[in-house]
Amino acid sequence: PRVAVVVVAAGSGTRLAAGGPKAFVGIDDATILRHALRGVFAAPRAQVIVVAPAGREGDARTEALEAAGDRRDLVSVVTGGASRQDSVAAGLAALWGDVEVVLVHDAARALTPSDVFARVIDAVQAGAAGVLPVLPVVDTIKRVSGSTVLAAVDRSELAAAQTPQGFRRDVLLTAYEAASQEFTDDAALVADAGHPVRTVAGDPRAFKITTSADLDRARALVAGDPV
Ligand code: C5P
Numbered sequence: 001p002r003v004a005v006v007v008v009a010a011g012s013g014t015r016l017a018a019g020g021p022k023a024f025v026g027i028d029d030a031t032i033l034r035h036a037l038r039g040v041f042a043a044p045r046a047q048v049i050v051v052a053p054a055g056r057e058g059d060a061r062t063e064a065l066e067a068a069g070d071r072r073d074l075v076s077v078v079t080g081g082a083s084r085q086d087s088v089a090a091g092l093a094a095l096w097g098d099v100e101v102v103l104v105h106d107a108a109r110a111l112t113p114s115d116v117f118a119r120v121i122d123a124v125q126a127g128a129a130g131v132l133p134v135l136p137v138v139d140t141i142k143r144v145s146g147s148t149v150l151a152a153v154d155r156s157e158l159a160a161a162q163t164p165q166g167f168r169r170d171v172l173l174t175a176y177e178a179a180s181q182e183f184t185d186d187a188a189l190v191a192d193a194g195h196p197v198r199t200v201a202g203d204p205r206a207f208k209i210t211t212s213a214d215l216d217r218a219r220a221l222v223a224g225d226p227v
Pocket of ligand 1: 008009010011012022023051080081082083084085087088105106107108109208209210
């Protein structure tokens with residue numbers, strides 16, 4: 001395929017405090033990773049590289065093969081690193097030769113609808129070097145120093161960044177080679193390397209499961225409860 005999705009799932013889940021790696025925590029009868037991969041495999045056809053916690057590669061492969069349906073031949077599993085950036089780099093090393101568009105997606109954004117993937121792929125294929133799905137910021141944001149409020153920040157200039165983030169392959173690989181510090185996401189790393197990044201619409205369901213309150217929200221959404 002001309003598209004690959006790197007699904008980073010190697011986080012420890014410290015803030016979720018579920019007693020193990022977050023990707024393998026259940027939402028319903030299916031794990032966070034399984035839900036994330038269902039969205040990936042419902043999206044346009046792509047190589048899918050799952051970046052697993054060390055020691056859990058076999059479990060990650062089982063999850064991926066179960067979610068893949070008739071796309072089992074598109075699954076790769078690699079071992080993650082100490083930081084998210086290290087994990088993405090490990091995933092990029094497994095890209096197949098014909099891939100031209102690379103998406104990087106947090107497994108923790110387990111309920112991301114497949115149309116977000118399609119929007120990001122379309123924007124890269126239309127010529128963008130980097131593409132970032134965003135949501136408007138609804139809260140009023142303040143600049144603070146300790147407990148002192150310094151200033152309000154103009155909300156119209158802000159957007160909340162989600163994944164999957166998409167890039168031209170050459171752009172992402174050269175930016176990763178050039179990166180000499182840790183960035184909070186791939187769009188920031190690519191922008192620091194001098195490439196323009198444009199936005200597409202994100203989706204509220206692409207929220208990141210970080211805390212137990214987020215997990216409760218995901219469980220309610222999957223159960224069909226009003227949230
Ligand atoms: O910790 P946080 O939820 O922000 O991590 C975002 C995503 O990056 C998660 O899907 C997590 O599994 C992944 N990650 C990783 N390797 C790390 C740290 C985080 O793959 N070392």
